[in-house]
Amino acid sequence: MSDAERHLPNASTGAGDIFQLLLDGQARTKADLVHLTGLARSTVSARVDALLSAGLLVAAGEAASTGGRPPSRVAFNPRAGxxxxxxxxxxxxxIAIADLGGRILGSTTHPLDIAGGPEPVLDRMLVEAEALLSNLETPTSALVGVGIGVPGPVEHSTGRPYNPPIMPGWDRFDIPGYVQRTFDVPVLVDNDVNVLALGEQTTSFPDTTDLIFVKVATGIGAGIIAGGQLQRGAQGSAGDMGHVRVPHSAESTHAADEERDLEDLASGSAIAASLRAQGIDAETSRDVTELVRAGNTAAIEALRQAGRDVGEVLATVVNLLNPSIVVLGGSIARAGEHLLAGVREVVYRRSIPLATQHLAIVQSPTGERAAVLGAAIMVAREVLSPANVERYVSMRTR
Incomplete structure (x- = not known):
């Protein structure tokens, strides 16, 4: 972002707005901030001092002197929470603990069955979260927010899953309210593909403003970033690629008069079912991945065809939204290049030339950590918004 884009001409700019100028991690002097905001030096100095007192900024050494005493610099303090x-x-x-800059300080991963229901899953999550905080020797009071990605549609305004197909027992369950019994902080819940898109864009493609993240695993979905903003839609259901009907093509494995959803054709469970029909032992996405990595010809071709089916739907998405990057992630996408090759084969052929002339279709560089990174970023953006920073500083400086 340029200095001109950061310039804040409104004289009423508060501490929260000034704080936004330092979220990029670059240390600046008060004179720099005067230049960027157009505010009086005394106003900037008072607001920077308040942010320092609140712990949101830290001293960051001295800038080069242009004569006289070198000016001191300040920077965002990611360990403020x-x-x-x-x-x-x-x-x-x-489950991970991150600082406000999105750096993971500790994490743990374990198998679970999401169909086991919300209470058992969330109870174990909370126990492991408390253990992580204890291992970091961090007081629970340092926690400023919780971000959770779940594999199903979420009503964004409430954080409640809404009729999630692979999450029996979770429909409209009050996840934020349940978690707040243990941690009395803001709790944000979103579809896992949305947090994956946030994590991928922030860590791997920070200069990209138009990106689509497609997760191919037990389910299929897309996270859409357009104009630099995550697009959730009116209620939070944007990006539900899995339930789009796949048009028939010459390569299709289903009959011409049989319309099927993308998830019924290209998800991990669908690929496993197609392999079982050929007499190959495959029950789960993990089985498919292992067969592909072992060089099983039928599994490789099934994965390539799944990529073509994803490409049939994605070609329309590319025409509509014109992203500059499409990122493929999820357990099936990580099985190898075959899914990626199938997607590219169809998208570059079926999308309009203007939409694809600079389009990159890539595998996720961030991999399995993208989701927790995205969940951390989602919370940090909320708690560090100008209004919330303003409130926090006012409380700390009373």
């Missing part, structure tokens, strides 16, 4: 970041999948959970 901690975030609990959680990735709940269909068959696994990753």
């Amino acid at each position: 901690l975030v609990l970041a959680v990735d709940l999948g269909a068959s696994h959970a990753t």
